[in-house]
Amino acid sequence: MSFAGSLNAAQRATDIARIAAEELDVLVIGGGITGAGVALDAAMRGLRTGLVERRDLANGTSRWSSKLIHGGLRYLRQGQLGIAWESARERHILMTTTAPHLVHPLPFIAPLNSTLSPLGGALTEVGVRAGDVLRLASGTRRRQLPAPRRISALEAQRLVGGLRTDDLRGAVLFWDGQVEDDARLVIAVARTAASKGAAVATHCTALSTAAGRVQVRDEIGGTTFEVRARTVVNACGVWAGTIDRSVRLRPSKGAHVVVDARALLEPRAALITPVLGESARWVGATPTGDGRVIVGVTDDAFDGPIDDEPAVGAAEEDFLLDTLSLALQRSLTGADVLGRYAGFRPLLDTGGGSTADLSRSHSILESPDGTLLTVVGGKLTTYRRMAQDAVDRVVARHGGPRSGTASQPLIGACARGATTGVPARLVRRYGSEAEAVAGLAVHDRALLEPVFAGSPVLGVELLFGILHEGAMDIDDLLDRRVRLGVVPAERRRAEALATDLFGGLAA
Numbered sequence: 099m100s101f102a103g104s105l106n107a108a109q110r111a112t113d114i115a116r117i118a119a120e121e122l123d124v125l126v127i128g129g130g131i132t133g134a135g136v137a138l139d140a141a142m143r144g145l146r147t148g149l150v151e152r153r154d155l156a157n158g159t160s161r162w163s164s165k166l167i168h169g170g171l172r173y174l175r176q177g178q179l180g181i182a183w184e185s186a187r188e189r190h191i192l193m194t195t196t197a198p199h200l201v202h203p204l205p206f207i208a209p210l211n212s213t214l215s216p217l218g219g220a221l222t223e224v225g226v227r228a229g230d231v232l233r234l235a236s237g238t239r240r241r242q243l244p245a246p247r248r249i250s251a252l253e254a255q256r257l258v259g260g261l262r263t264d265d266l267r268g269a270v271l272f273w274d275g276q277v278e279d280d281a282r283l284v285i286a287v288a289r290t291a292a293s294k295g296a297a298v299a300t301h302c303t304a305l306s307t308a309a310g311r312v313q314v315r316d317e318i319g320g321t322t323f324e325v326r327a328r329t330v331v332n333a334c335g336v337w338a339g340t341i342d343r344s345v346r347l348r349p350s351k352g353a354h355v356v357v358d359a360r361a362l363l364e365p366r367a368a369l370i371t372p373v374l375g376e377s378a379r380w381v382g383a384t385p386t387g388d389g390r391v392i393v394g395v396t397d398d399a400f401d402g403p404i405d406d407e408p409a410v411g412a413a414e415e416d417f418l419l420d421t422l423s424l425a426l427q428r429s430l431t432g433a434d435v436l437g438r439y440a441g442f443r444p445l446l447d448t449g450g451g452s453t454a455d456l457s458r459s460h461s462i463l464e465s466p467d468g469t470l471l472t473v474v475g476g477k478l479t480t481y482r483r484m485a486q487d488a489v490d491r492v493v494a495r496h497g498g499p500r501s502g503t504a505s506q507p508l509i510g511a512c513a514r515g516a517t518t519g520v521p522a523r524l525v526r527r528y529g530s531e532a533e534a535v536a537g538l539a540v541h542d543r544a545l546l547e548p549v550f551a552g553s554p555v556l557g558v559e560l561l562f563g564i565l566h567e568g569a570m571d572i573d574d575l576l577d578r579r580v581r582l583g584v585v586p587a588e589r590r591r592a593e594a595l596a597t598d599l600f601g602g603l604a605a
């Protein structure tokens with residue numbers, strides 16, 4: 099069976115040969131959401147497009163997000179109307195056209211309790227109502243994102259069973275978007291780009307770039323080759339300064355912990371609670387499809403080395419658990435934590451203030467000779483718009499049609515709904531491809547079993563990751579295709595199967 103935009107070892111070899119031989123219109127450096135988005139936009143405009151990524155798709159910040167597709171509430175609070183509008187608009191496009199299989203509505207509650215003064219509660223309600231005006235203006239229907247409203251303490255506790263009720267006056271209920279898995283969104287964008295003709299070369303590091311000539315090292319083959327491109331797009335996120343030394347970033351670290359949903363009595367809504375002493379910061383607990391809750395997020399200036407997999411410190415973990423526990427019947431402790439992850443926000447250095455105050459809008463910086471564009475900042479939510487703006491700059495110089503990405507469904511896009519006989523997890527994660535993914539078990543029914551007892555991940559997901567989603571090694575597979583790496587103990591239990599599958603396919 100063939101899959102559009104299939105990525106695998108053979109396709110990678112073809113793509114490397116192509117970008118080494120052909121002069122490209124656009125070479126994108128970086129395979130996060132920004133780079134994948136730029137590659138898709140450029141390929142759809144008929145530009146000869148390549149992408150190089152030093153490790154794997156979604157290797158960087160793009161897999162460490164809070165997995166929210168924000169309608170811009172936070173920016174409304176900060177008075178940044180432009181970016182709030184852009185976020186609401188992009189959320190609409192993702193939920194209705196480009197990725198309705200991966201992005202779904204999520205109810206949130208802000209409890210009105212002793213941590214939130216009556217004035218704070220009233221302001222929260224005003225904020226979510228303003229967010230609802232943006233929803234309306236961006237065209238998102240009420241059946242996709244219902245209206246915000248005040249709810250009783252009883253209703254709030256029905257949504258989040260673990261909520262503390264002794265000081266609860268009620269709650270504000272509102273809706274926003276959640277992405278099933280941020281790394282899967284990147285993979286869907288990259289595969290869609292490949293289906294439109296982009297060459298996608300992972301495990302290829304850009305070593306240097308000058309006047310449209312980029313030296314690239316194939317990290318698997320060990321060779322170094324040159325790629326020539328009329329425009330090079332630096333989409334290296336928090337590492338953008340390594341490609342263009344003039345780019346000045348002020349990274350901020352954001353940490354999350356992952357707990358079992360049973361610790362919050364299986365919440366059906368996300369819970370947000372204010373950080374004491376700060377007017378615009380919250381800690382949230384968002385339930386995921388697999389019985390987990392993600393608790394986050396911190397926002398602290400960081401000037402140390404930028405790792406791909408930053409550790410979460412004890413102080414960060416305590417801050418998250420302590421803040422959330424103020425709203426819970428039972429305080430969470432380290433014993434409740436199954437996994438931890440952190441990432442760095444690629445924020446442009448625009449001077450003083452805390453990193454929480456730095457703008458989340460994106461910027462496009464152009465080298466004096468116009469051959470190097472750096473796209474930086476922004477959000478997962480607004481990736482499509484960032485990409486469109488970047489490729490608009492390319493076509494302004496060299497010519498080309500308008501962006502078509504707003505109406506281009508990503509691979510797998512389909513309305514959510516049950517597909518008879520296909521495991522629900524596959525439908526949530528693979529959308530219209532779910533049936534075909536399940537079909538990979540036709541000769542080995544065991545592949546429809548969990549990768550270990552009690553795991554939500556099925557064997558076919560590993561096989562599909564290798565055959566069609568560009569996983570080149572077990573890290574790609576376990577950490578970025580099925581995300582078992584977030585809970586290290588679970589990852590270890592799946593390593594043998596992943597190794598066997600790679601071995602079996604190579605034999």
Ligand SMILES: Cc1cc2nc3c(=O)[nH]c(=O)nc-3n(C[C@H](O)[C@H](O)[C@H](O)COP(=O)(O)OP(=O)(O)OC[C@H]3O[C@@H](n4cnc5c(N)ncnc54)[C@H](O)[C@@H]3O)c2cc1C
Pocket residue numbers: 127128129130131132133150151152153154155156157158159160161162163164165166167168302303304305333334335336337340341350351352353395440441442443444474475476477478479480
């Ligand atoms: C903690 C946290 C929570 C967040 N939560 C949300 C959220 O809920 N919703 C939302 O909309 N946004 C969120 N964001 C923001 C969002 O995640 C980022 O803005 C976005 O992922 C940045 O993507 P990127 O592609 O620009 O960078 P990255 O994802 O970091 O991609 C850059 C890529 O470049 C590659 N690279 C680096 N150097 C080279 C080289 N020399 N050659 C080749 N490749 C190279 C890296 O390996 C990496 O894969 C969050 C951010 C953080 C940190």
